[in-house]
């Protein structure tokens with residue numbers, strides 16, 4: 060499915076914010092790090108697998124994984140990729156590093172504590188950037204998008220898998236049901252596409268609903 064906005068927003072909207080700041084994120088994920096895989100690994104597995112499969116199918120070697128967390132995706136990258144993972148949370152990264160060491164994951168170039176909204180990477184340093192279940196957690200989602208666009212070379216690819224709010228139907232019901240867990244994770248059940256993408260930015264993007272209930276969407280943009 061290709062994204063087509065029925066009525067494209069006009070003018071510059073004030074960029075929406077998550078309501079969290081970087082310290083809130085660190086505090087939340089310090090608490091979540093120990094149980095993150097058990098609490099959230101299952102429900103997010105389809106979307107994560109689809110995102111990494113999509114990355115693996117793309118040309119280009121260097122991949123930035125923004126908000127790498129405990130590194131649940133790391134074992135799935137193709138041997139041809141070289142992955143740089145960044146995250147704000149030292150505790151989440153510690154688990155990602157342990158995973159890389161235990162499973163001897165050779166595709167991981169480095170894991171660094173860094174803000175995905177303001178990295179120290181050069182322009183166009185990556186072929187692909189991917190952020191899984193991160194966009195609705197970062198303090199300023201549009202800054203994340205801008206930074207991913209900056210560090211990916213022209214002709215490269217940007218992927219997100221995230222929850223985006225539904226307005227009605229079964230998914231609306233499922234979101235309401237899962238909302239308490241989402242809030243505890245620092246998510247926003249009402250997170251909208253407009254919070255991440257500037258007007259017109261999604262034109263031509265590929266959108267794929269992900270299980271369960273199409274609760275998550277895989278978004279693929281060509282840079």
Ligand SMILES: C[S@@+](CC[C@H](N)C(=O)[O-])C[C@H]1O[C@@H](n2cnc3c(N)ncnc32)[C@H](O)[C@@H]1O
Nearest residue numbers: 088126127128146147148151174175191192197
């Ligand atoms: C819901 S977890 C997702 C982790 C992983 N991507 C996954 O698929 O399981 C969100 C992660 O984003 C990280 N995060 C939030 N804001 C960030 C930012 N501005 N820069 C880097 N990482 C950030 C959090 O620390 C947390 O590890």
